[in-house]
Amino acid sequence: MRYQRPKGTADILPDEAQKWNYVEETARMLFNDYRYQEIRTPMFESFDVFSRTSGDTSDVVTKEMYDFTDKGDRHMSLRPEGTAGVVRAFVENKLYGPEHPRPVKVFYMGSMFRYERPQSGRQREFHQIGVEAFGSNEPELDVEVIAMGMDLLQHFGLSDLRLEINSLGDKASRDAYRQALIDYLDPHFDELSDDSKVRLHKNPLRVLDSKDKRDQEIVKGAPSILDYLNEDSKKHFDRVKALLESLNIPYVIDPEMVRGLDYYNHTIFEIMADSKALGEGYTTICAGGRYNGLVEELGGPEMPGIGFGLGMERLLLLMNAQNVKLPVLDQLDVYVVGIGEQTSVETLQIVQALRADGFASDRDYLDRKPKAQFKTANKLNAQYTITIGETELKNKTANVKQMRTGHEVTVAVSDILHDFDDIITKHFTDDEEID
Known part of the structure; x- marks a missing residue:
């Protein structure tokens, strides 16, 4: 019998592993400069950790998670993303206590799993590098996280990067926008995809993120979240923009960006690259945002958070496409x-x-x-x-x-x-x- 690796996975052979090690060690050094410390969480968690945080209407939960019942009849899941497990660890280990100076800054690296159609730069087992910072509502922390993401990609020698930002506002702003979106989409209900019909009244922002072409045509005329931001949300977003400008970090506002998981609010962002190795036009390689409320969802105190994640496979594809020269790491003396x-x-x-x-x-x-x-x-x-x-x-x-x-x-x-x-x-x- 001829054994092969599972579909959607890859063997990282020694020559390629050298590149992975370079990326990981470069990230570790940069994160240390920003005072982020490494955290390592289990590769599998209770299913509820991800379903509660990602949202039960998300593609991750409804279609992509590798979930199973273990021998103790517990419903478990391989982690589909890094943030939820880090938040669970933050709460369980009481990193919110007074002995931990705020903001609490951590980073992680490791395998994630989603049952998707394998394609270039996107596998069923994929690897993420991510950061999370807890304990501050200040826009300055939003900008630090964004600046660190840009700094990291530039350390890897990447060019033709574009930063796109948006605001999802606070709860009051989201609630107002949610109703406006339902009012707009309801007359088109019969034209929506089956997935969007299910999501419309549970989480209409999901419809904006639909990959269905009919849905995409319908939402072109949808109202913008930016028109529903209250004064506090506007003030937060304006401060983020001003701080980015003070650091000479150019950005583009994308009012249609909603991100793929339910826990985001206020500032969200994507760092994109223009490379045919990832597809036509600009493609996201690093993304994140603020998620105030997620710590409470997993049983912790009221505690704001913000972070980002980037995919190693897509990053390395981009580095190869841009002919980034890596240092010789295996020199034989x-x-x-x-x-x-x-x-x-x-x-x-x-x-x-x-x-x-x-x-x-x-x-x-x-x-x-x-x-x-x-x-x-x-x-x-x-x-x-x-x-x-x-x-x-x-x-x-x-x-x-x-x-x-x-x-x-x-x-x-x-x-x-x-x-x-x-x-x-x-x-x-x-x-x-x-x-």
Whole structure:
């Protein structure tokens, strides 16, 4: 029987994993600059964690979640997104307590699962990087999160980015808009898709997010949420816009943006890129917004929150399409060549000593001839080779060669074991030193 990976999943092989590691470590360093700390939550949660927070009319809940009953007859789900699990952890572990300075800032990385039609950059198991900040209603925090998202993508060397923002207002504004939207859509009820008919009176904003072409034509004439913002909501959104301008972050207002999950309010945003690798026109690669009320939904106190998420697969597709050059992360510093079986112990000792001293080192494990070993050293782009043969073994020496220049010196093995960095400094040019 021939086994294959499940549909909608991918094997991330070593060469590709290097890119993933670079993205993850770059994100970690940047998030640390903004004082966000890592949080890790379970890959599966109670089904109710996601159905309660995402909304029972959302596509995520009604069509896409991988849910199951476990052996204890509990209804569980693989996580379809990161925010709900983080909020559950925030509440359960009382991170809202006075001992935790506000805002509480966290980030996460990991696998998410949605039963969707697999396509380029969109898999059934996909990976997200996200941030969440709890405890502040201030527009300044909205702008910090947006600026951090832009900063992160620019750190990855991406260009042709566009920031789109909108406001969903507070509860009063949403309630007023909700009724206006129902009044507009009701006369078109028979023309709506089956999904939108179900959603119309439960959450009419869902209809605005419909992918059905008939629905999209109908909602073109729908009222705008921006016309229903009350004074507090307008003030919040105006402050966000002014702060973005003060940071020289250009933006476009998209009044039709509603986001895909029910828990958003006030500021929402998407960072988009223009790349054919993701489709025609601008495509979203990072999105988020404010979700005041979500902490209460999961049993916590009144606690505002805001965050964003970005998909790793789509990000890497975009980086490849824009020919982003990644640093060499797997540099081989030294390849140790042994000539003759009798040198095996010494070459192994040298490799281990170099590794203990912080050098990436390797040797032959296939009992190959010297020519084949040197060929491997070239293929692996080793900066230096250390060679020991019968003569060197007797003299307790080794030949150290700088591969780029061909410069070679003979040194005592004890010196290599003691301080290889000193050998490089003494015998090779400064610009060839290993960092």
